Each structure stands twice: as structure tokens, then as C-alpha cells.
Amino acid sequence: MLAHFRLTVPADQSAAVQALLLGHDHVTNVTVQEGAVLKPPGDLLEADVARESSGLLMNELHDLGVHRTGGIVISTPTGTPFVLADELEVRAPGHPDDAVIWDAVEDTAEAGAVPTLSYHLFLVIAVALAAIAVVTDSAVLVVGAMVVGPEFGPITAISAGIVLGRPGLLWRSTRLVVLSFVFAVLAVTVLALVGVLLGLVDHDLVTRPRPNTGFIYHPDHWSFVVGVLAGAAGALAVALQRASTMVGVFISVTTVPALGNLALGLAVLEPDEVVGSLQQLGLNIAGMVLAGVLVLLLVRTAWPWLAARTERIFGVVT
Known part of the structure; x- marks a missing residue:
């Protein structure tokens, strides 16, 4: 699998970028169109790169300052049916599915x-x-509520903000999680109060034994374990660009049900439901953030070493 790099660079920087691309062992199809870029003026360079080496090439382009003076666009072709593409994949360390592009x-x-x-x-x-x-x-x-829940993005962004050293990202994602949870709970609390007035919801209905949903507000050590596993899955999906609906559902199992129960507890003024829901939510989010940070740190440090030795460790033929 290859990644396609489309680079726009000033004319005085073009020679250095060309030399970088031509000297790279895992790059092919290097093309240059001098003066083709009108805004900002400069040259257009394109190349196909083994996905496993895309992160390394990005670092080298950053060292040249291309991200400041020009433009970098990376896309993934739907197919690369030529022999050299297969040869580049074999030469590049690791497997393309394990490649991480931190940008x-x-x-x-x-x-x-x-x-x-x-x-x-x-x-x-x-x-x-x-x-x-x-x-x-x-x-x-x-399950339906978990499918609809969208909080996968900001929760994993909290871990990314910590690992990448982006305090602004950490602040924005944390603020979004807190404020959006508060807003959603208040909105559903209002709806629940309407249900109370209409006789659709009452104290006994919320506090009665619930064999299928009682886990929502009964936190225990497994709550933290589930949060850890969900955070690890979410962080790995983001790092490898494999974010999917199912991963988002896994994240939501640790948050959305507790939020719904919290809203009902507030509506019927039941302290046990409120406290239990908040404890469940706190344990799960703590586990997710902790696991997300640890997984992203692993990917940022040891992952290149592990990916380069995939064939030896797992017996995978690339």
C-alpha cells in the first residue's frame, strides 16, 4: 500500500525537496512541475511513498520547513497495481496497516x-x-444509544493532547466532553421531568430492580477495566486511522448509559442513582484516558521497532 504525497514548495526550496524524494529508498513516481503553483507561487512535486515510511518522510519534510512555506497533502490511492509498488512495500520496514502518520x-x-x-x-x-x-x-x-453516541472523538483527543504535548487540544477536548455531557444530561433531565408530569416516569420506575440495565449505575472494578479496554481500542484506532463505528460503540458503552441514568436520577431526585451514575462515569473516563495515553505513548515510542519486526514476531509475510 502506498501513500501519495502532493507537495507545493517555493522555487528556492524545490531543489532540496527533490533531492530528499529522489534519495529516499521507499519513494517512487517522483514528478516535478516547475512554476505550476500560482497561489502561493512555487513548484508542484508529487511522489508515491510506501505507507510504512510516510511518517519518516513527513518528519524530514518538517525539518525542511515545507509545512510552513508550502503545502503537504497526503492521500491513499484505491489501488497501486504495479510491480514497483509491491517491491517498495517489501523493502519498507513493517506492514502498511501498522503505519502511523502522526500529522x-x-x-x-x-x-x-x-x-x-x-x-x-x-x-x-x-x-x-x-x-x-x-x-x-x-x-x-x-446498544442503540451506544451506536448513536458521538463522544469517541473528544475522549480520544484528550489522550492525544497529552501524548502529543498539545495543551490547547487537551483543553478544547476536555472542555467539550464536560460541557457536552452537562448539556445532554440537562436536556434529557428536562425531557424526563416532562415525562414525570405526564405520568410516564416516576420514582419507582427508575429505582426498581433492572436486571438488564442495573450495571449502568453500579460501578465496580470491572467498570474501570472496561474503560481501560475502551480507551486502548479508541487510541489504537485513531493512531492507525482505523476509527470505525464499532470502536465508537465500545467507547459509548462506558459513558452514554450512565449519562441517561444520571438524567433520570436528577428528574426523580434519587441520590443513589445520581451518585452511582457519576461514579460509573468517572471510573470509565479515567480508565479510558489512562489507557489512551499509555497506548499512544507505546505507539509513539516502541511501535516503529515492533512494526519493523512484524515478520519475525508474528510470522507475517509482507
């Missing part, structure tokens, strides 16, 4: 820390579904 990781984290309208709407809907799941004791609705 892409940072971009994904930054996108996850943006408080969009759609994010807030999805979270409110997810928490409302979780509240209904509590009232009806429906495990199916809990």
Missing part, C-alpha cells in the same frame, strides 16, 4: 475536539435513548 493523528484529534451542532444533537439523542432503556430495562435500547 494525520493530530488532525483527527483536532477534528474530534470541535463542538459542532451535530455532535451535541447526536449526544442528546443518545442520552435520551439510554434514559428510555433504563425506564424499560431494555438492553437493546442501550
Whole structure:
């Protein structure tokens, strides 16, 4: 698998970038169009790079200052059916599926820390579904709420902000998680109060035994373990650019159900439900952030070494 680099560089920097691309062992299809870039003026350079070496090339381009004086666009071709592409993949250390491009990781984290309208709407809907799941004791609705929950992005962005040393990203993602959770809980609490007035929700309905959803507000050591596993899965998915709906569901199992139960506890003024939900939420988020930081640190330090030895460790033929 190759990554396609499209570089726009000033004319006085073009020779250095060309030399870098031509001297790289895992680069092919290097093309140059002098003066092709009009805004800002400069040269257009393109190259195909073994995905495993994309991170290294990005570091070298950063050293040349291309990210400041020009432009860098990376895309993944849908197919590279030529012999040299296979040869580059064999020569490059590791496997393309294990390649990490940290600029892409940072971009994904930054996108996850943006408080969009759609994010807030999805979270409110997810928490409302979780509240209904509590009232009806429906495990199916809990799963539905987790599917809708969008908090995968900002929670993993917290870990990325810590590991990448981006205090601004850490602050924005933490603020988004806290404020969006508060907003969603308050919104669903209002809806639950309407349900109380209409006779659809009452104290006994919320506090009765719930064999299918009682875990939501009964934190224990397993709550922390689940949070750790969810955080590890989320961080690894972001690092390897494999973020998927299923990973997002796994993240939501640790947050959305507790938020829904918290809203109901507030609506019927039941302290045990409120406290239990907050404890569950706190344990899970702490586990997720801790695991996310540890996994991203592993990927940032030991991952290149492990990926380069994939064939020896796992017996994978690339």
C-alpha cells in the first residue's frame, strides 16, 4: 500500500525537496512541475511513498520547513497495481496497516475536539435513548444509544493532547466532553421531568430492580477495566486511522448509559442513582484516558521497532 504525497514548495526550496524524494529508498513516481503553483507561487512535486515510511518522510519534510512555506497533502490511492509498488512495500520496514502518520493523528484529534451542532444533537439523542432503556430495562435500547453516541472523538483527543504535548487540544477536548455531557444530561433531565408530569416516569420506575440495565449505575472494578479496554481500542484506532463505528460503540458503552441514568436520577431526585451514575462515569473516563495515553505513548515510542519486526514476531509475510 502506498501513500501519495502532493507537495507545493517555493522555487528556492524545490531543489532540496527533490533531492530528499529522489534519495529516499521507499519513494517512487517522483514528478516535478516547475512554476505550476500560482497561489502561493512555487513548484508542484508529487511522489508515491510506501505507507510504512510516510511518517519518516513527513518528519524530514518538517525539518525542511515545507509545512510552513508550502503545502503537504497526503492521500491513499484505491489501488497501486504495479510491480514497483509491491517491491517498495517489501523493502519498507513493517506492514502498511501498522503505519502511523502522526500529522494525520493530530488532525483527527483536532477534528474530534470541535463542538459542532451535530455532535451535541447526536449526544442528546443518545442520552435520551439510554434514559428510555433504563425506564424499560431494555438492553437493546442501550446498544442503540451506544451506536448513536458521538463522544469517541473528544475522549480520544484528550489522550492525544497529552501524548502529543498539545495543551490547547487537551483543553478544547476536555472542555467539550464536560460541557457536552452537562448539556445532554440537562436536556434529557428536562425531557424526563416532562415525562414525570405526564405520568410516564416516576420514582419507582427508575429505582426498581433492572436486571438488564442495573450495571449502568453500579460501578465496580470491572467498570474501570472496561474503560481501560475502551480507551486502548479508541487510541489504537485513531493512531492507525482505523476509527470505525464499532470502536465508537465500545467507547459509548462506558459513558452514554450512565449519562441517561444520571438524567433520570436528577428528574426523580434519587441520590443513589445520581451518585452511582457519576461514579460509573468517572471510573470509565479515567480508565479510558489512562489507557489512551499509555497506548499512544507505546505507539509513539516502541511501535516503529515492533512494526519493523512484524515478520519475525508474528510470522507475517509482507
